Structure formats: C-alpha cells, structure tokens
Amino acid sequence: MKGRKLGALCLIAASVVALSVTASATATPPAPVTISNSVTFVPNAVDPFTSTGGVVCAAGTVSTPFALFTGFQSGFKAQILVGKHFVCSDGTFEALLRVTLDFSSGETHGTWSVVSGTGAYTKLHGGGGINGTPIPSGIQDEYEGEMHID
16 A cells, blocks of 8 residues: 555656656746837827847737826826737737836836737746837837746
8 A cells, every 4th residue: 555655656746847847848048139119109009019039029010008107297207107019920918118208308218027918929928128219200119128938
C-alpha cells in the first residue's frame, strides 16, 4: 500500500514538473519594443501605428476609446488616463496610458501597460514609458518598453 502511495506521489510530482517546464517553455522572454503613433484629435479617429521588436504586428491601427482628464484646474498640467485599442491582422490588444500633459509645451510624459488582448495577443503582457510631442493635427506618441507573450 505504501509503495502505491509513493508511486502515485512520484507520478504527481513528475506531472507538476513537466507541466511547469511546458508552461515556461511556451512563454516568451520580455523583448524591447517601440510603438509610434500619430494621434489625430478628431472624434472616433482611427490612426495608424508602427512597432518594432517583433512581439506584436509591425503595423496596424489604433483608436482611443476613452480619455479622462483630471487636475487641469492648476492651469499648468493635467493628468490623463487614456485607453488605447490596437488592431493587428492577427488580434487586438488594449493598453492603458497614464500621462501628464504640460500645458506650456503641449508635451505628454507617462507610462503604459497592456491590459488585455485577443487572438495572438490573448496572453500579451508589457509596459513602459510614453512621450508625446505636439503636431499640427494632434500628438505624436512614442512608446518604449518591453512585451512578452506567455
């Protein structure tokens, strides 16, 4: 009886080890990425983006489902919480931006993180920094950070 229990325990332990090795083997290591996007300030805009790093598609479209402004009463800066919806041919992913807008320069600086995905990006994770520079039609956003799929 003890031999069977010990054998069963060994089998369970071996299964757990095999599953954890398989799970870690399918995860990709974090890779440096950049995303470049010219955001136009018009309602329901869908703008093009490009990316490097090979984790997500090299080009696609991006829209802004929401942007919440706070702290603008100072007249100097505002904090903006922005949702971004990226569309690639093999899936989509959502990112949350937390940026500060400097009223004097029109520039934004902050962070971004992936919050969800579909298709090839269901298990996408990542984040980093973002800087925005004003352009005539809106703002040029430059994302830098790391992404991986697991």
